[in-house]
Amino acid sequence: AAEDLLLPLLQMPDASYVDVIVPLMTAILDNQVQALEYAQEIHRQMTSILFSGKGLAEIAYTLSMLIGHTVVLTDREHTIKALAVHDNEDVATAEILRQCLLPEVSLRNSQVIPYQVLADAYRNQKPTYYSWKLASGQRETLFFPVIAGREHYGMVIVLGLQEKLEAARLVAIEAATMVISLAIIKENAITEAEDRLRLDFYNELFLTGFPTEENALTKARQLGLSLENKRAVLVIEVEGLEILPTDLGKRLCRTVERVVSQNNPRGIVVNRGQGIVILLDYGKQLAQEEIWSRIKKFTYRLKDAFTQEFPKIPVRIGVGELCENVNSISRGYHTAREALLIGSKILDDHEPAFFLDLEAYRLLYDFKDSNGIRHFYQRTFAKLLEYDEETGNELTKTLETYLLCGYAKNKTASRLHIHRNSLNYRLKKIEEIMGQSLDEGVHLFAYQLASVIHKLLS
Template identity: 25%
Template sequence: MADDDRAVDDIAATRALVRGVGAGGLAGLLRALHTSVGADAVIIDVTGNTLASIPPREMWDLELIRSGTKHHGLTVRDIFVGGEHAGRVAARLPADAERLVELVAELAGVELRRMLEAVEVRREIALGLIEDILQRRLSDGDATSRLEALGVDARSPHRVLVGSVQPTESRGAQLALRLRQLAPDPFLRVRHGEFELLVVPDDSMTERIAAMFLRQLQALGTGARVGVSRPRGGAGNLRASYYEAVTALESGAGVHHPGRVNLGDLLLFTSNEVPIVEIAGQVLQPLAEYDAATGSELVATLRGYLEEDRDIVAVTARLHIHRNTLRNRLQKIEELLGIDLKSSREIANFWFALRALDEIRQPVRRVS
């Protein structure tokens, strides 16, 4: 008879847990467990972040739970999503109810998968908006209204934070990154190419947000860095803010702010209508063709000449050539391009052409 009573209790508890997670997610799942057997419980992800707790403000030893160490009075079970370890559930409950923790872990895994899928949908919508703004596919008015729908007051000054990290190459690390995105985030946050992007209000909390952002990235891999733009208002200025934050990343690991604006780089980044890279290839095409036909190094010579600020000693040392060889190459460059390398206008023009080709990290190529 006792076994029959236990079976009835198990069925009732199972139904309560299923209803709880369906109605209230992870928090509802733990409330149902608490109501059914009086258990205090917590669910954490693989990074130790608390996803749900009952009581809500209970102080748990998260490192102990994360390590999986057995502890008297605490029942711990692993949570899996798609076969990958996603976190743990820990509960203090009567010994005869420990079997329910396994079910809680299974239901938590199902709920985490559902939550991750919902986050992906929301982030795809936000990413589409960011790309539309960066590519100038929206008017400022449309961009402003769509940003407001996502909780961003584009009319007020804001900053763009761009983060980058070399993540651990494992499915587990990728899952950890996705799980971190489940935490409630008051800011617009998307993954744009190799960067994680945040749009935050310009206030006294900016530096703390940037530091927190950096710590999150550091937990996921190596070389974590964050670039912070200057404050700007208006949806259209989001593009310039994004550029500033990306260029600030070049300073290396840590949190960095932009230095002096490089107008040439800014033009490269913001110009969509003019095919600057293709035009740069055409401008330098005579040198590229001559190099291909003769085995010379005129493109490299021009690059070295400009990057070394036309210092003959520095250029010859860099290219390992005699100064007469350099003089002959410069004359050939002037002849092929029809320019005078003493002209500041020509120097600026060809410096920009070389910089445009650097931007896409590919050699000069013939443009039809």
């Protein structure tokens, strides 16, 4: 009956109760003392690492040696802070690393580890296992949250387990978590201080520039930056938001950093709060034509990444003039912002805005406060506007769409979601109302100019 109920029923030997219970309790207490001494030794080693000025990399290495497996340390944003590969790891662990960790800056972006596994480990505040089914066999991965008080600071991830870790090794990890949290706090504080210094430098570089090129390069070198090469400036903003919410800004930044690391490894990504700025590096020798070809390829790859990862967020990209030296970066930044502004009024479907393609529109935009410019649209489209107001039709929108589509009737009809015959009827009606043929270039130019001015001023 005891076996059926899985009860630990023991049959006593021919001995007194004391003779049995004393050795048993002694063995249990000895095991507990050994576990406590082991945990204390782990804590001592980890604390010694921290106090000696070493960081997360050394902690990961020591923990890996103690438990005999590969260890990954992440922060609360799931960004990998340290990785220690154990010498005895097998092919299966190498496969996990190849599939998941090494290509990713953040595990949040991983296509292999389900994000829910990370979330569950944090929510439950206890170790969570995840099974990998690989060609070389099944392996377990341990996710051990780093928690101090009520704060989550990161995660200890142990790879390549053929079975769940024994209690003693879990004790080692638990003993290390307090030191890991302190190390993460320390590294975050250093990183935040460095980021503030860099942001101050970038703000001056972008907004006003430096008195001399040498002054800018010297300050850049002090911050570990190299700005001697030709650069392209891209500005990324979310339509309708003057300041990016913190979480959205971080998510956008991770996407940008991944695309930059894959396509322009020497590029620099700056999160300015209002938006994200990219400084692409194109060396000193490339011709302008080749540079612009590469800039356009990069920009559309970035747009595709935004479309895939943020399909419902209106992300816009502005590309400024090419910067031949560090002192022209400020102009590159301002022209990228201008391209964003003008592109938001002229371009559809959140197409990237290249300043060089929009420079003619900028000339018109510079005169936006002129009364003559403001009244030109009203005078040119007066008859159509009056007709639409009286009848409730949209002939003005039809004409502007026809102009935007380069006089292509099929494209215009598709954009307006009407049949081509309906479009032909509308265009004929427009000619009647305006008293002018839409086939005459001089009239089309006036309509085109008025339409552009209206968009720039809207």
